[in-house]
Amino acid sequence: MGLYCGIDFGTSNSTVALADANGARLIGVEGEAVTIPSAVFWDADGAPPQFGRAAVSAYLEGEDGRLMRALKTTLSTGLIHERTAVGGKSVAFREVLSRFIAHLRSRQEAVAPGLDRVVLGRPVHFIDDDPSLDAAAEETLAEIARTCGWREVAFQFEPIAAALHYETGVQAEELVLIVDIGGGTSDVSVVRVGPDRARRPDRAGDILANDGIRVGGTDFDRLLSLAEAMPHLGYLSPTKNGGVMPRHYWLDLATWHRINGLYSARTAADLKALRHEAERPELIDRMARVVAERHGHALAMRVEAAKIALSESEAARLQMSDLTGGPNPMARREGFEAAVEAPLDRIRDLLARVIAAAGVVPGAIATAFLTGGSSGLPILHRTVQAVLPGARIATGDMLGSVGTGLAVEARRRFG
Ligand SMILES: Nc1ncnc2c1ncn2[C@@H]1O[C@H](COP(=O)(O)OP(=O)(O)OP(=O)(O)O)[C@@H](O)[C@H]1O
């Protein structure tokens, strides 16, 4: 039976897809749900790890252990070779990531046992401007996938996978700009798609340009947090002698993959000392409380929820009082868009660069296909429309297009 597997291991969410001669589909990865948050809860007492929504619930219910999110970022930052403390022991990030990938493998095995080949997605760059470290990150992920049971592991760029998914629905040949803005990376390609081309064995000539940067939704979360949440916890607040608090504690608390690093006796002692220097010690008390009670991820989730709400409305209340003892500030879309201007500029540059590299006049690109969760941001639609004023903006399954495209790619490679 010809079944082929694609895995989209995302910074925020992951999917598993299977393709056969008739098409590709996502399979249930957490009960019936076809997406699973890329989250692991590592129990302090040595109980088996929990994954996805179950991991997040275990953390929110106060079980003793560590929630780990944005695990894919460890591949890009070198953290993958380090260990983290959990309940008096230490665990290697590589081990945590392996367990999560093994969990995805088990979902595939439950539906299609015995498949030993897989196509994994990868961002165009795990690491910006360093090809050898980038290749090492891919090799680490390949090794992990092999230890999970796939004998043959291939990779495809995530935006190309999204193009293959988009192509399954097109009636006529066209040039499309794929814009995949996820949790960790922004990846962009110009691809020639069409029903006839889809059948060709070699598609290299149809990829006109392809590039990506390490900017995504977790950056938008961080910047919104620093703009709206952290000031209520003492970020950039004055010291009694006219200085300002050191920033790094708050930067870490606002950055998904650095939160756990704050949960140490050392940070608790540092914050206690800072409290004495603070002009507004009550703000530092809130910070100390969040760290002591390990509310870092809960707070980051509230910030993320406010960010997502701002995609629908002009203002959203940031619910955090129960975690911090401070106010529930009102975030505004305008303020959010101002806070994320720097990464948006980088996305604008990326779009311009990829369109230029494609060597076609912008008018030749008929469609821009926006995918990835962060493509839900209204400002991204405006940004893409501004660089391609004549193009139709198409959207599809924001969280599933890369995964299904990877299974299409697996069928092409292995079929
Ligand atoms: N409606 C929305 N508006 C803005 N952002 C959103 C919306 N829905 C989801 N997001 C954001 O999308 C991101 C997750 O997107 P996605 O699942 O595509 O990422 P990923 O594939 O896991 O990451 P990557 O591909 O970068 O590794 C999160 O940062 C999330 O907050």
Ligand SMILES: [Mg+2]
């Ligand atoms: Mg993605």
